[in-house]
Amino acid sequence: MVAVISLVLWAGWHNLRARRLALQKEQEEHVLLLPDVPQKPGDEAVDTKTDSPSPLLHKPAPQFTLSTLDGKEVSLSDFKGRPVVVNFWATWCAPCKVEMPWFEEFSKKYAADGFAVLGLADDADAGKDAIAKSAGKLGVTYPILLTDGNVQKAYGTDEAGYLPMSFYVDKTGKIVEVTAGLGPKDELEAKVKETIAGAK
Amino acid sequence: MDAPAKAKSYVAYAAEAQTVAAGKSTVLELRFRVIEGYHVNSHTPKQDFLIPTTLKLDAADGVKAGPLEYPAGKMYSFSFDPTEKLDVYAGDFTVKLPVVAAAGEHTVSGVLRYQACDNAACYPPKTLPVQVLFTAK
Secondary structure: OHHHHHHHHHHHHHHHHHHHHHHHHHHHHHHHOOOOOOOOHHHHHHOOOOOOOOOOOOOEOOOOEEEEOOOOEEEHHHHOOOOEEEEEEOOOOHHHHHHHHHHHHHHHHOHHHOOEEEEEEOOHHHOHHHHHHHHHHOOOOOOEEEOOOHHHHHHOHHHHOOEOEEEEEOOOOEEEEEEEOOOOHHHHHHHHHHHHHOOO | OOOOOOOOOOEEEEOOOEEEOOOOEEEEEEEEEEOOOOEEEOOOOOOOOOOOOEEEEOOEOOEEEOOOEOOOOEEEEEOOEEEEEEEEEOOEEEEEEEEEEOOEEEEEEEEEEEOEEOOOOEOOOEEEEEEEEEEEO
């Protein structure tokens, strides 16, 4: 009797191990055979003009009020009448760190046109110190704002699930360009100029 | 542009039943594969704040595990800024787990934490549950 029970238990255990192994293999195949692999946001970011990158394109930019790293509140409405880039980034996002110094450069170069950049840190849970240090190392002096979860929903960045994403808001408060992923610097600058020029 | 479909995982674990000599120091090879078109930071990224690929394993009865050995990464740059050098895993990579195990069947459970990017964008950090199944004889 004991031997039979032991055998049954052993068989069950053995099957469990076999199932675990099979399950992991199945998961591996599922991951490797995902059909969405060829889709890369960066490829699409190169040419956002002919396609519709975001349902927000040509619509009024969603309003927000967020805290800066030093606890001040900044609203998008504070920049009413000015061209603004709303740039979502994170401390862990390497391509974000490539384009942020470019945005810093553009914010200075086009300051006379009223152009401003707002950097929205998507990983507020990283902590203010890490965010400040990360932005500081990049030489960023434009406002860095801490996201609250709602702003990601409003702009659809949580749904997209990747960074960087930038929304170009013209003087009338309308989103005239959206970039998803890192693009060439000259293309970003062209979008900044178009945003300054205003609605087409 | 259609919103890019979100891959649920960017790294897969190639589970395989392994057999080792009981009571002897052995190195188990844990094979992972980053799906095509993506890369993850290596265990030792060159930049601050980038999230390293890290495997955390739970203690298992009858298994004395040594420190994990991670492979060296490969250099990677985004085409729009070739000066920025990243240290990444792409394609297959193997983490080595030194063990001394008592005779019997063993399962070492753990979690691989990684953060994936493609050629232009990055995806939030993710975790992959791992179960290392092996038999010591």
